[in-house]
Structure formats: C-alpha cells, structure tokens
Amino acid sequence: MQALFLAHGSPMNAIEDKEYTRFLESFGHTLNPKAIVIFTAHWESEVLTISSSDQEYNTIYDFYGFPEELYQIKYLAKGSSQLANRIAESLDRKGIPVKKDTSRGLDHGSWTLLQRLFPNADIPVVQVSVNPFLHPEKQYEIGSALQGLGEEGILVIGSGVTVHNLRMVNWGQTTPEAWAVEFDDWLIEKIEKDDLSSLFEYEKLAPHAKAAVPRPEHFVPLFISMGSAKSLTQAKVIFRNYEFGTLSNLCLQF
Numbered sequence: 001m002q003a004l005f006l007a008h009g010s011p012m013n014a015i016e017d018k019e020y021t022r023f024l025e026s027f028g029h030t031l032n033p034k035a036i037v038i039f040t041a042h043w044e045s046e047v048l049t050i051s052s053s054d055q056e057y058n059t060i061y062d063f064y065g066f067p068e069e070l071y072q073i074k075y076l077a078k079g080s081s082q083l084a085n086r087i088a089e090s091l092d093r094k095g096i097p098v099k100k101d102t103s104r105g106l107d108h109g110s111w112t113l114l115q116r117l118f119p120n121a122d123i124p125v126v127q128v129s130v131n132p133f134l135h136p137e138k139q140y141e142i143g144s145a146l147q148g149l150g151e152e153g154i155l156v157i158g159s160g161v162t163v164h165n166l167r168m169v170n171w172g173q174t175t176p177e178a179w180a181v182e183f184d185d186w187l188i189e190k191i192e193k194d195d196l197s198s199l200f201e202y203e204k205l206a207p208h209a210k211a212a213v214p215r216p217e218h219f220v221p222l223f224i225s226m227g228s229a230k231s232l233t234q235a236k237v238i239f240r241n242y243e244f245g246t247l248s249n250l251c252l253q254f
Helices: 019-028 068-072 081-093 108-117 136-144 178-192 196-200 220-228
Strands: 004-007 035-044 048-051 098-101 125-130 154-160 236-239 251-253
Touching (some): 019 236, 108 154
Parallel strands (some): 004 154, 048 098
Antiparallel strands (some): 048 125
8 A cells, every 4th residue: 555645635536526636536446545644735733643533534625715515525434543553663773753632623735635545434544634834854754653554555645735825726727837837747756756854955946836835734644655565765746736826736656
C-alpha cells in the first residue's frame, strides 16, 4: 500500500462531478487498505496530535458560504485507538512529541477526499494534525517514523495542495497559469530524482515558491507522505490538473 499525497482542493470536490472527482472515485476502487492514516492541512497544532477513538467521527464543516447540499454530507467512519497508540509510540521513539485527541471530528481536508475514495466509510481512519512551521526535513522525519505501515496494508495519506494561493485564483479560468505549472514541474523533477536536499530547500530553490506556497500548512503533508515511503524510487504522478488558473490538483503516489 503505497503512500499518497492528494490534493483536497475546494470542499466542492465532495459534490461536483468533474475530472478530478471521477479520478478519485475510480482510483479508490484500486485500493483496499486495512486502515487509513491521514495528515490534514486543516488541523494545525504545535504538538503533533493524533485522533484516538474507536467511535464514529463527527463531520466538521470548516468552511462557509457553500451550497446547503455540502452541509448535509456525513462521513461516519470510525477511528482506531489501537492504531493511534501505535503511531504515537513510533513517533515517540523518533523523539517527536505527540498528543492524543478523543473528540475531534474529520475536517474537510479528510472527509471530502475519503468520501470519494471510500464512500462506504467502512475503513478505520486515524487523523493526524500538522505543524506547518517545522522545517521540511522535520516533516519528512515525521513521515519516516511511519515507514512499514504500507507493507501491512495501512494507507498513509498527506492531504494538502502544492500550489495553494487563494489570493491568486482566477474564478472561471480553465487554463493554468505558467508559474503554477513551473512550480509543480520543479517538484516532480526533484521527487523523481530523489533530490531531498533540494526539496527541503524549496523556498530558496523552487521557481515561484512564495507565490505557490504563501503559507506552508497545505504543503507540508507532501513531505510527511514522502517520508513514510521507504524511498522515492517508485514515486509517480497519478493525477494532475489545475482549477481557477492556479489551484493545483497534483496527486502523487510513493
């Protein structure tokens, strides 16, 4: 079970019929994980926090101004305290401080993807927060603490967006801006070359990095999912397009 970085994009991905959502649905049919560990850009904490419960999650609608249909969706997956404990122990062994949370629901960084991939909500989910202000190398180390889960059929997902600058979206635009494409091209090249040293310094080296990543919370799940793979030799792009000119739907499998 190879780790994934998936673009969660707009909450509208939960209800819209378009190329990306059709991809997620078809891709989900190729996967059969025993459990899911998902790092979501929409849960930030200074100390890495792990959902630890065996109960059904509440569905969090952490957005406003969207169609009423979106607020009626419930993704009632259950958690796994056993897997949460195991993840906490693995991180602790690496010297990474962790906390557990027994009450938080699934935010839209998690459920909008999962309800497309696994609509039956019958796979245990452990949701994990991110600290966007840790250095990329530290994010990678967080992921590396989870190496081996994939071999047991546990799917690790980093949920974010590579090019995520809401001030630069162009509503209604159907062709991508060149600078957004160039940033993703650079990322893909460095990932395929397993050039971690350059990736860790993307802020200095990547073209248009400040425009693509004005704030890193949506970007750091990429490093976590990369780190959870034993190597990047099998890394590949599994989907790529752009909405509103600049919002990237780049998805990678490691």
